[in-house]
Amino acid sequence: MxxxxxxxxxxxxxxxxxxxxxxxxxxxxxxxxxxxxxxxxxxxAAIDDTMYGIFFEDINRAADGGLYAELVQNRSFEYSTADNTSYTPLTSWAVRGTARVVDDAGRLNERNRNYLSLAAGSAVTNSGYNTGIRVEQGKQYDFSVWARAEAGTTLTVGLQDAAGTLASAREVAVSGGWKKYTATFTAGRTSSRGRLTVASARAAALDMVSLFPRDTYKNQPNGLRKDLAEKIEALRPGFVRFPGGCLVNTGSMEDYSAASGWQRKRAYQWKDTVGPVEQRATNANFWGYNQSYGLGYYEYFRFSEDIGAMPLPVVPALVTGCGQNRATNDDALLQRHIQDALDLIEFANGPATSTWGKVRAQMGHPEPFGLTHIQVGNEENLPHEFYSRFQKFRTAIEAKHPGITVVSNSGPDDEGTVFDTAWRLNREGKVAMVDEHYYNSPEWFLQNNNRYDSYDRQGPKVFLGEYASQGNGWRNALAEAAFMTGLERNADVVKLASYAPLLANEAATQWRPDMIWFNNRASWGSVNYEVQKLFMNNVGDRVVPSTATGTPGVSVPISGAVGLSTWATSAAYDDVRVTAADGRTLLSDDFSGDASKWTHHGVGSWSVQNGQYVQTDAAAENTLVTAGDPAWHDYDLKVKATKKSGREGFLVAFGVKDTGNYYWWNLGGWNNTQSAVERAVAGGKSTLISKPGTIETGRTYDLEVKVRGRQVSLYMDGVLWDRFTDDKQxxxxxxxxxxxxxxxxxxxxxxxxxxxxxxxxxxxxxxxxxxxxxxxxxxxxxxxxxxxxxxxxxxxxxxxxxxxxxxxxxxxxxxxxxxxxxxx
Structure with missing residues (x-):
């Protein structure tokens, strides 16, 4: 609560x-x-107790090897090339003697399909996460394993590192079919490079090889890493949004079954994650690794309750996001997912005698969790397809559970056609709350403190579910803090807000910035964490209206050199011409000679070919070349551009001060689904204009950028594409x-x-x-x-x-x- x-x-x-x-x-x-x-x-405005919260997604190995306290990696031998091309079922295991991973009728259960067949006189050793298994002198560690062997079989279990023994070995007697066996270690010294070894003099089958610190957060079984959980608790969050993010609406929405080949790239579905841990599925993680689901919906609800936060689960709407952009037309599948959402509410709130309330009770929590909000979907880039499915979820949920707030969303960006369309549909449908996400430059956050001043006070409320300013430096945290004052001032509109992502393992990071960083021995809060903690511990209950003077500013024209670039694309450029407003030619290059007027700053392979300037590396990202004077202003830039191959389109830069400060017209970005104008300040980018659009391979486009003062007009093939004025202070x-x-x-x-x-x-x-x-x-x-x-x-x-x-x-x-x- x-x-x-x-x-x-x-x-x-x-x-x-x-x-x-x-x-x-x-x-x-x-x-x-x-x-x-x-x-x-x-x-x-009144400020709700739930104003600020946290968003947890299993990105940057935030769950396994992170918040989930399990110390053994790949404990059930389920790692697969479907998770990561470098994986095998023995990833993180070393074999002495003979051992093989088996998937047959002798498995532990249908969801936990692989097990290890260990030959007589053999042993396997697990290396844990990061540098190894972390143990601390004098602390206890609980070992468990599911095993099958003939009577009289003894497993010898040890903890050691390169310097020797970390704890006295344990003998575990095994007899008969699959059973769970346990033992306890007390560490004799501290190490961050421990290894867990299981050896057997006789043949044995092993599964779910596990080692947990006894000292988990609040001493919960199947619990959480204490230092990370306590850092989250110290924020005193009002809500916990989980489990994602891109985990929610990517991959297949189908169920596990023999008919589907027990497919591994499956969207996160809550029923996979509850019940006994040995019966839970494992799955490919969208971010390129495996997720065990040991940290599942029950554990999320329990953690929310432990820290006094409102649980806010997110379920898939059957429209994929995060670049996949697919919508299912299978009505039976849609109805099954709607029923799953209804069952989730019963799992959280139903009596212990109900079907899913009984599952919760059997897991150790007979009392309801008190769920009040549920979100459907995440960052869908197809607003009409998403909203039509969202309506069906909302209708079913409100009919059976009228007290539940059903949260919608507005796509992946803070503006643009998708954003505008999604908001229009949400307003027309009188949706209660709409989730917004954006990751922008510090400059954007300093410019947009008043973003919510003009939002409709009678319309849907805002859930700012993901935001950050593209860095973990103090300048980033300052910009976020400045923006948060605007969130509080508009607390009648912005009801919920959470920085994202929450956690990052320093050895396995897919996304930056992140709030809390860790390795296997320590954790630390970023400067952004300190800002969030200060605000979240001192919210207040009502805004006292106030005004402040601003900082004197001087409007100067957009100035800078020009540039060409590509992103995962090969492209050819020709007939570049820059003309001053008074008609003077500042730059003219038809590439009939060399490319001496251009400076190459990044990756990629540029060369003059047949009178064109061509970038041939279709895998390289941001291949920027520039020409001209950073002092140029009030000019026209014209260029011909032709896509040759690759995933995206063109990047035409203007107002280039250096490689971290520029504007560019991004045509065919986001896997050739959108076009936008982006501004980079100190390396952090924000979007000024965005609209759907694709670039055709082999077609030559005439592009023109007119810069006048702070106003920019953009033309494609002689037709105005859009214009903007960048004059925000x-x-x-x-x-x-x-x-x-x-x-x-x-x-x-x-x-x-x-x-x-x-x-x-x-x-x-x-x-x-x-x-x-x-x-x-x-x-x-x-x-x-x-x-x-x-x-x-x-x-x-x-x-x-x-x-x-x-x-x-x-x-x-x-x-x-x-x-x-x-x-x-």
Whole structure:
């Protein structure tokens, strides 16, 4: 269940890592003056207890080898080339003697098909995850195995590393058919490179070879890695969205069966993940590895309950996403998935006497979990196909469970045709809540603090289910913090928000940035984690309306050189011409000679061929070449482009300052499904325009980009494709004020994402307050990152004694500061 309001008033005290008295920050060499003025007579938006939460997806090996505490990798010998081309059923195992993996009628059960046949006098050793199995001196570890052997067979089980024995060996007597056997180890010393060995003097069959730390989170069986779970708990999230993400709506929606060949690339379906762990399926993970489903829906619900968060499961809508873009027309399959969603609600909320409530009770939780929200679908790029199926799910769920909120979504981007169409359908259908996702540059987050100011207050509410600013540096976290002040200000529209992804194994990372990083010996919060934790522990219950002055800005024209690039495509360019607004020719190249005017910055293979500039590597990504002067502005760029082969289309760059700062017209991107204009700032990209579109192979396109001031017009074959004006101010000074109902505290939250301090006159609008404020500050160099060995940005607590109805506070450069002020 969600946290109560009492727990929300404890935030700053819990966050203080240094309880020291600090003066107002000294005046920096550069200081910008601001004002913040409260209007306590106006009524701001109420903030729900569930405002901020977490999104868990099994990406970056977040589950097996991560949050799920199992120490043995490939414990049931189910790894397959369907998971990863480098996998075999013996991945992570070394054999001494003779052993083979068998799939026959003697298997443990239908879902757990492979087992190991171990010959007499043989042994197998498991290497765990990362560098090996982590054990700590004096701690206990629980071994288990399902085994089958003749009476009198003894398994010898040991823990060791290269330096020798880690724990005394255990003898496990095995007799007869498949049974589960257990033993306990106490580690004699600490190691991160342990190995688990199982040996037998006689022939034996083994499956589900497991080793768990006894000390799991809350000592739960089949439990969670304690340090990771505690870091998540410390966020005090209001909800947990699970299990994805791209896991939900990619792969086949069919069931496991002999008829389907026990296919392994199957979309995540909750019924695969409940019941005894030895009876659960394993599956290929969308992100390129295997997932055991030891961490399944029951464990997600249990964890949500343990941390006081609302569970928010996501089920597939039978429209695939994440680049697959397929929709099923099998009505029987659709109806089966709708029934699965209804059964999920019964599993979570039904009495222990119901069909699926009984399964939950048998797993150890007779009381309902109290599910209130369920999401259907994730980032579908086919809005009409998705919505028609979503309606059928919603109708069935609301008919049987009218108290459940059914959450829809708006596709994979923050704008564009798919986004607009999805939102129109959701508004027309009076959907309760719509999920938005976006991963943009820090600049975008600083520019879009007011994104939700103009949303319809009577329309669907927003669930910001995934967002991040494309980096784990402090400049990224500052931009996210600035954006979060806008989320809180619009808490009547934005009801739920979660940063993503949550976890990353440093040795197996498919996506960056991530909130919490780990290896097999340690975990650490990124600087983004520290921002999320500060906000999530100090939400408040209502916004106190306030205004602030902005940072003076000067509008300058878009300027920069020009460029050509490709992405997983071979293409040819010709007749490049750049003309100034006054008619002067700045660049002209028909490639009748060489390519000396161009500088190659990235990968790929460029050469002049038959009077064209050709990039021939159809696998290389971002093959940028540039020409011209970074000071150019107000110009026309014309070029002919022809796709020769590959997955996508063309990338025509303009306003190029360097390889991390530019604009480009991305034609036929996203596997040749969309075209867009993207802006890169310090390497992070954000989308300015997006619309569906494909590029034909072999066809020559005449492309033109007209840059005038901050306005850009784009033409394809002489027809206006679109235009935009990039004139949003990237405001570095943002603030919001909330009130804690239990304590009466005002919480003044200020983000100063610039290199100068912000000397700020604060007017509390006549409120009577204590003269003293508790202060929590996060500050650091913009490029600072937190690592296992160096926490560069951590919260520092202090006390400020200069508070009055009107007072001045100087917020440090590149900082997030929360002032908690007592009322009365």
């Amino acid at each position: 969600p946290r109560n309001r009492f727990t929300r008033g404890l935030g700053v005290t819990a966050l203080l890592t240094a309880s020291v008295m600090l003066p107002v920050p000294a005046q920096a060499e550069s200081v910008t003056d601001y004002t913040i003025t409260l209007n306590p007579g106006a009524r701001g 990237a405001e570095p000074f943002r603030q919001v004020v909330t009130e804690d109902a239990r304590t009466g505290d005002l919480i003044v939250k200020v983000v100063n994402a610039q290199d100068s301090a912000a000397r700020t006159a604060i007017d509390l609008g006549g409120l009577r307050v204590s003269s003293q404020a508790h202060v929590t500050t996060l500050a650091g160099d913009p490029d600072a990152v937190n690592t296992e060995s160096d926490a560069a940005v951590v919260p520092v607590g202090s006390t400020f004694s200069g508070v009055s109805g009107k007072f001045t506070y100087t917020f440090p450069a590149n900082s997030v500061t929360f002032l908690r002020i007592k009322r009365g």
